[in-house]
Amino acid sequence: MFLTITPNACVDRVLFIDRFVAESTMRTRKAVDSVGGKGFDVSVALRCMGQETLAVGFKAGAVGAALAALVGSYGIQTDLVEVPGETRIAHVIVEEALHRHSHVTTRGYSVSPAAYDSLLDRIRSHLSRCAWVYAGGSLPEGMPEDCCQTITRLVHEHGKPVLLDVSGSPAWLALPSRPEILKMNRQEFQATFDKNPASMDELAEAAATLAAARGLSAFVITCGREGILAVTPQSTTLTRGPQMQEVNAAGAGDAASAALMWRLSQGDDWSQSLRWAAAAGAATLLTEATAESDLQTIKELLPKIEQKQF
Numbered sequence: 001m002f003l004t005i006t007p008n009a010c011v012d013r014v015l016f017i018d019r020f021v022a023e024s025t026m027r028t029r030k031a032v033d034s035v036g037g038k039g040f041d042v043s044v045a046l047r048c049m050g051q052e053t054l055a056v057g058f059k060a061g062a063v064g065a066a067l068a069a070l071v072g073s074y075g076i077q078t079d080l081v082e083v084p085g086e087t088r089i090a091h092v093i094v095e096e097a098l099h100r101h102s103h104v105t106t107r108g109y110s111v112s113p114a115a116y117d118s119l120l121d122r123i124r125s126h127l128s129r130c131a132w133v134y135a136g137g138s139l140p141e142g143m144p145e146d147c148c149q150t151i152t153r154l155v156h157e158h159g160k161p162v163l164l165d166v167s168g169s170p171a172w173l174a175l176p177s178r179p180e181i182l183k184m185n186r187q188e189f190q191a192t193f194d195k196n197p198a199s200m201d202e203l204a205e206a207a208a209t210l211a212a213a214r215g216l217s218a219f220v221i222t223c224g225r226e227g228i229l230a231v232t233p234q235s236t237t238l239t240r241g242p243q244m245q246e247v248n249a250a251g252a253g254d255a256a257s258a259a260l261m262w263r264l265s266q267g268d269d270w271s272q273s274l275r276w277a278a279a280a281g282a283a284t285l286l287t288e289a290t291a292e293s294d295l296q297t298i299k300e301l302l303p304k305i306e307q308k309q310f
Helices: 038-048 060-074 114-128 147-157 169-175 188-194 200-214 254-263 270-284 297-306
Strands: 002-006 010-019 029-035 053-059 079-083 088-095 101-105 132-136 162-165 181-185 219-222 228-231 236-240 306-309
Touching: 002 038, 002 114, 002 254, 029 038, 029 060, 038 053, 038 060, 038 132, 038 181, 038 254, 053 060, 060 079, 079 114, 088 228, 114 147, 132 147, 132 236, 132 254, 132 306, 147 162, 147 169, 162 254, 169 181, 169 188, 181 188, 181 254, 188 219, 200 219, 200 236, 219 254, 228 270, 236 270, 254 270, 270 297, 270 306
Parallel strands: 002 053, 002 132, 010 088, 053 079, 132 162, 162 181, 181 219
Antiparallel strands: 010 029, 088 101, 219 228, 228 236, 236 306
C-alpha cells in the first residue's frame, strides 16, 4: 500500500476551450471536475496502475465533500481531517488549438495547530502498512514550513522511504532529513536554488552537485517535453517519452511519481523505474481528467522511452 499526503487539496475544474482570447466571451467545449492536489493525484495515478493507496489530507466545505467523493470513486481509501473554510478550486484552462494548459487557483482553507497535529497522528497510524510515502504540493495557510522535514523524520522513524515533491522553503528545510527522493519541476528548481542553467547538460551538472553536497539519495527534476532528469545512486540520467498530442497535461508529473515509487517497491532498478515513470507521465497526457491513465497504455509506451546518461 502507498500512503499519500496532500496538505493543500483542491478540485481541478478542467475547462476545454479553443484558445484564450483576452477581453472576449469564451465558451467551453467541455468541463471536467477531477481530483486535484499533488498527493491525491498520485493516489489517482496509483489506482490507474492497479495499486492500493490511502490518501491523507484535509477536507473543508462543500468543495471538500465533492473532492472526497471524487477521490473515493477511484477506490482510494481516505483519512481526512475536517477543517473550517472551503477547499480550493483550481481552474485548469486547456487551450486545445495551442496544446497548452494554465492554472487559476482560488484561495483555500487554513490549518490550525490542532488540525496539523491530527494530520501527523493519522499519518503515524498508517505507516506500519505502507511501502512508500509521498508528500507534495503547496502548503495551506497555517501549515508550518518545516512540515515536510517533520513528516520525513516521522516516516523514517518507522523505517519507510519517502518521496517529497516540494520546492522553496519547505524543500530547503526538508534537506537535512534526507528524503529518499526529492522531486520538483525545472521552474521550481530554478526558483528554489537560484540557478538558471542554459542547457540540459548544465542542469544535470547543477543537480548532481547539489545532490552530492546535500547528501540526497536521489534528486528528480521533471522537465516537461524534455523528459525526467534524475540524479540517482546509479547515474545521472535523462529519461524521455515520445512526443504526444496532449489532451490535458495536468498531473503528468504526479503520475511519474506514482510509477517511480511503485516500480522501486517492486525491485526494479533506477533505469527501469524511470522508464515506467516517463511512460506513466506520457500516458496521462492522453486523458481529460487530471492524473488519469491506464496501465495498458503505459505498457505500450514503455518500448518508446529513450534514456541518456550524462
